[in-house]
Amino acid sequence: MNIKTKRFPLLPAITLIVLSTGLSAAEPIQPVRPVENIDPVLVELGKKLFFDPRLSKSGLISCNSCHNLSMGGTDNLKTSIGHGWRQGPINAPTVLNSSLNLAQFWDGRAADLQAQAGGPIANPGEMALTHELAVEVLASIPGYVTEFELAFGADGIDIDRITAAIAEFEKTLVTTNARFDQWLLGNKAALTDTELAGYTLFKDSGCIACHNGPAVGGNSFRKMGLVAPYQTTNPAEGRSAVTGKDADRFLFKVPTLRNVEMTYPYFHDGEAATLTAAVDIMGRLQLGKEFSEEEQAQIVAFLKTLTGDQPRFQLPILPPSSDHTPAPKPFD
Numbered sequence: 195m196n197i198k199t200k201r202f203p204l205l206p207a208i209t210l211i212v213l214s215t216g217l218s219a220a221e222p223i224q225p226v227r228p229v230e231n232i233d234p235v236l237v238e239l240g241k242k243l244f245f246d247p248r249l250s251k252s253g254l255i256s257c258n259s260c261h262n263l264s265m266g267g268t269d270n271l272k273t274s275i276g277h278g279w280r281q282g283p284i285n286a287p288t289v290l291n292s293s294l295n296l297a298q299f300w301d302g303r304a305a306d307l308q309a310q311a312g313g314p315i316a317n318p319g320e321m322a323l324t325h326e327l328a329v330e331v332l333a334s335i336p337g338y339v340t341e342f343e344l345a346f347g348a349d350g351i352d353i354d355r356i357t358a359a360i361a362e363f364e365k366t367l368v369t370t371n372a373r374f375d376q377w378l379l380g381n382k383a384a385l386t387d388t389e390l391a392g393y394t395l396f397k398d399s400g401c402i403a404c405h406n407g408p409a410v411g412g413n414s415f416r417k418m419g420l421v422a423p424y425q426t427t428n429p430a431e432g433r434s435a436v437t438g439k440d441a442d443r444f445l446f447k448v449p450t451l452r453n454v455e456m457t458y459p460y461f462h463d464g465e466a467a468t469l470t471a472a473v474d475i476m477g478r479l480q481l482g483k484e485f486s487e488e489e490q491a492q493i494v495a496f497l498k499t500l501t502g503d504q505p506r507f508q509l510p511i512l513p514p515s516s517d518h519t520p521a522p523k524p525f526d
């Protein structure tokens with residue numbers, strides 16, 4: 195008997211087992227996990243601060259003004275509007291799932307959420323307050339004095355405690371249960387054929403080299419315009435502004451693609467108005483690929499399956515100011 199006919203019938207079965215077990219383990223995207231180990235009292239305080247416009251000079255701008263949690267954690271503007279209607283320099287990334295980022299900001303200049311949160315309060319083009327005044331405002335509000343004491347187990351308000359509370363709240367802004375995650379977890383009916391074709395294209399074309407992990411991005415700095423240069427009038431230089439290295443020019447933090455259908459417009463300059471435009475530009479500039487209209491539609495359909503359950507909570511009611519609270523200065 196020919197030895198080949200004896201052994202080969204087994205091969206397809208073995209290959210199948212290896213492939214099917216190997217495949218699910220090797221998916222380059224993982225589900226977003228619910229947040230663990232958070233301090234609920236600190237979260238409640240941080241939530242109030244996130245929504246409190248008294249952390250701005252005008253008394254009008256809160257974190258939520260530019261990271262609107264009713265709109266995917268963004269302002270849906272090309273670049274944000276800050277104090278005195280100042281035009282912001284760069285597109286506001288979403289705060290959803292930002293705890294999964296390797297660093298914060300497009301150029302990664304803040305190491306983590308707490309380091310980030312002090313920035314906008316004092317930025318003259320954003321909330322335009324000083325950290326001293328932020329502390330003074332909150333310390334003048336009896337409701338906050340009590341809550342800080344409750345959250346930190348000792349009295350006193352300072353900028354570190356303010357930013358720690360905001361960061362703790364932001365950690366809760368993970369969006370689980372996207373249809374794509376349901377599919378990853380074994381519900382094969384969660385995606386349509388078109389969406390699945392989009393995912394296959396996303397993997398096979400090479401998007402996955404930069405957009406991977408639970409956040410489908412957020413975990414590396416990569417060059418914008420890898421294959422062909424990106425044309426923009428926006429002066430942002432990316433990572434080189436932090437490292438001072440010429441080689442890091444035009445490297446940006448790869449944005450998360452979680453909830454990307456809600457976080458338009460796209461790119462650091464906000465110049466791509468639609469997801470279709472962003473996919474087209476990514477294909478050409480990062481991979482040297484021109485997708486057909488059908489392929490673009492498939493990838494866009496896949497990207498829309500990355501929308502997870504949005505944060506749900508009661509709108510916080512903020513403690514009222516006292517007679518000693520410094521007055522806002524909206525028109526200075």
Ligand code: HEC
Nearest residue numbers: 256257260274275276284285286287292298299300314320
């Ligand atoms: C005036 C609009 C505006 C306000 C107000 C504002 N932000 Fe932002 N935020 C931005 C912009 C624009 C960026 C991107 C800046 C950059 O990368 O250089 C950003 C970046 C961030 C990031 C980094 C996300 C990432 O993926 O890199 C976080 C987190 C964040 N903001 C949280 C906050 C918090 C917390 C507050 C309130 C204390 C706040 N923001 C207030 C506009 C704003």
Ligand code: HEC
Nearest residue numbers: 400401404416418446448449460461462472473476477480
């Ligand atoms: C070499 C790394 C790399 C590859 C490959 C890549 N991207 Fe990106 N992607 C980036 C970077 C970096 C940005 C941010 C660029 C900027 O804002 O200037 C980005 C931004 C995006 C955005 C906009 C997100 C936002 O919130 O602004 C989308 C959508 C996107 N990519 C989809 C894709 C798709 C689809 C593919 C495959 C066709 C792909 N990317 C391939 C690195 C990459």
